[in-house]
Structures are given as C-alpha cells and as structure tokens.
C-alpha cells in the first residue's frame with residue numbers, strides 16, 4: 582500500500598500520523614496526534630482500527646504521554662499509569678491493545694529512573710519494534726497461509742484485515758495477497774460488513790490498489806454464493822483468540838463460519854501471536870464492545886430506522902473453535918485447532 586496507515590514522524594519528540602480511515606475510500610486524509618487524548622479519540626472513532634493497528638498506535642501513544650514527563654521516577658510512573666489506563670479503555674475487544682501496552686509497561690519499569698532523553702529513546706525504540714515485529718508477522722502469515730489458496734478460484738473475507746488494520750500487509754489480506762501472487766486468477770468476495778462497511782470501504786479499496794480482482798457483496802449474500810459453489814475458502818482476521826481457539830472478530834464473522842461449515846468450505850483465521858489471549862479459557866469470556874445506536878440507525882447522518890426503535894450494535898462476535906479449519910499465525914498454520922496445538926506452536 583502506497584500510503585501508510587500509521588507513521589511516527591520525527592525523532593523522540595515527534596508525533597503519530599494516522600491515515601483517517603473514516604474518510605476512505607473517497608478522501609486520503611491524515612490526523613496528527615500529539616497527545617494521548619488525540620490517540621484515544623482516533624481509536625474510538627475508528628480513524629485507526631483493526632487489532633494490530635490499535636496496538637501499535639497505543640504503543641506510540643505511550644511515547645506521546647512521556648513527552649509531558651519532566652519529573653522524578655515516581656511522577657513519571659504515575660503519568661504513564663494514567664496514560665496506560667486511558668488507552669487500555671479506548672476499545673475493549675482486541676487484545677493486541679492490552680498486549681502492546683504491557684510491552685511498553687516493561688520499558689516504563691526499566692527506564693523510570695533514567696534521564697528524560699533516555700526514557701523517550703527507549704520508549705520510542707520499543708514502539709518502533711512493535712511496529713516492525715507486526716510487519717514481519719504479516720509477511721510470515723502471508724507465507725504460511727498463501728498456499729492454502731493455491732487451488733481456490735474465489736475467496737470470501739469479512740471486515741478489513743489488511744494493511745489498514747496492521748503495520749504490514751495485513752493478516753487475512755496478507756494471506757489473500759500472497760494467495761493471489763501464487764495463483765493469479767484468484768478473485769475475492771468482500772462482505773460489505775455492516776454497520777460501518779469496513780469491507781466495502783476499506784478491503785475493496787486495498788484490493789483495488791493491489792490489482793486483485795474483487796466483488797463487494799452485502800453481508801446477507803454469502804449463503805447464496807456458497808450454495809452456488811462460488812466460494813472455495815473463507816479467510817478472516819481476529820481481534821482475540823482464547824486458549825481453546827475461540828475467535829472474536831467483526832460482527833457477522835460467526836454467521837460466515839456457520840455457513841462455511843454447512844457448505845463444506847474451509848474457514849481460516851489469520852492472526853499474529855499478539856492476538857492470542859491465553860488468560861481467557863474460552864470465547865464467552867471475551868468483552869464485546871457495544872457501539873453507538875446511531876451507527877446502525879443513522880449511518881453517516883442518514884436516518885434509516887425510526888428514532889423510537891431500539892438498536893443492538895455489538896462490534897464483534899465469537900466463532901467457536903470447532904468451526905475453524907485452521908489458524909494462520911506467523912509460526913505456521915495450526916490445524917486442527919485446540920488449546921494444546923496453539924500453545925505448542927506459539928510458545
């Protein structure tokens with residue numbers, strides 16, 4: 582992708598530049614964040630979104646928080662604690678956010694007593710590493726997952742798990758891009774992904790940019806395509822995978838998984854190790870973000886449902902492990918999915 586979704590601009594005292602994903606695909610606009618509240622606003626409003634991307638942004642958010650620190654170790658720790666808690670609370674489901682903050686927490690502990698320039702340098706170094714590790718994990722997922730699509734003509738994906746959602750080429754889209762390089766006829770169906778159209782606006786945009794043939798479908802069309810044998814595989818990303826292999830991802834993923842099982846179509850999840858949460862035994866323990874009613878009833882200011890109607894708007898659902906054919910990680914494909922296989926591969 583020519584434009585970068587996330588970029589740290591400058592040295593230790595620089596700023597975080599985010600591609601404003603709410604404006605895509607019609608406008609390429611950036612937001613410059615110089616403070617933690619600006620990063621939190623960008624995460625909450627989905628200017629930056631996708632599990633790995635919000636983890637990387639939060640890591641840079643900690644560097645921004647440290648700009649304001651001038652005092653001793655204790656006041657530095659206090660300031661960092663406040664920033665960590667505020668960033669952590671910005672979105673609840675993707676575990677990458679908490680994972681990245683934990684990584685930064687280790688640096689905070691190590692450098693609290695050091696001079697301010699050293700603190701900033703160490704924090705920026707770790708945030709940059711988190712970003713480049715994510716890039717490498719994306720590449721590795723592509724390498725491991727691409728061959729799964731060698732014999733596919735049509736692949737379906739849901740939401741956006743591409744370059745916009747990560748620091749690299751994506752998770753599910755890294756697999757699909759590599760699949761398309763190996764198997765140039767590959768065509769992608771992109772679920773539009775209601776209510777915020779991450780599929781129609783973002784995935785289709787990325788596929789077009791990369792010259793991969795794609796067709797946008799409404800979320801309720803996959804069943805009919807599958808029945809007509811027009812989908813050979815499904816590849817999606819994940820926001821959190823629990824110890825037993827249950828997968829939280831964008832709302833609607835679960836229905837795609839059920840449909841895939843019914844029609845005998847392989848259903849793959851692509852996710853880096855930062856998306857695994859071994860502390861949660863199963864998917865019913867994952868906190869699911871509830872978002873504003875207006876996203877469903879009045880998207881982009883156009884009222885669709887009467888004001889008096891109730892609205893249910895969970896941002897994610899959980900697909901049980903038994904519906905997942907395999908999980909593509911940076912270490913390889915885990916298949917069939919079970920807790921022991923996951924631990925053995927990632928530890």
Ligand SMILES: CSC[C@@H](O)[C@@H](O)C(=O)COP(=O)(O)O
Pocket residue numbers: 627630631632633675739740741742743746747751752753779817818819820830831832896
């Ligand atoms: C590599 S991104 C994987 C997931 O984070 C993605 O599929 C997803 O559900 C994103 O949801 P969003 O609400 O747009 O942040």
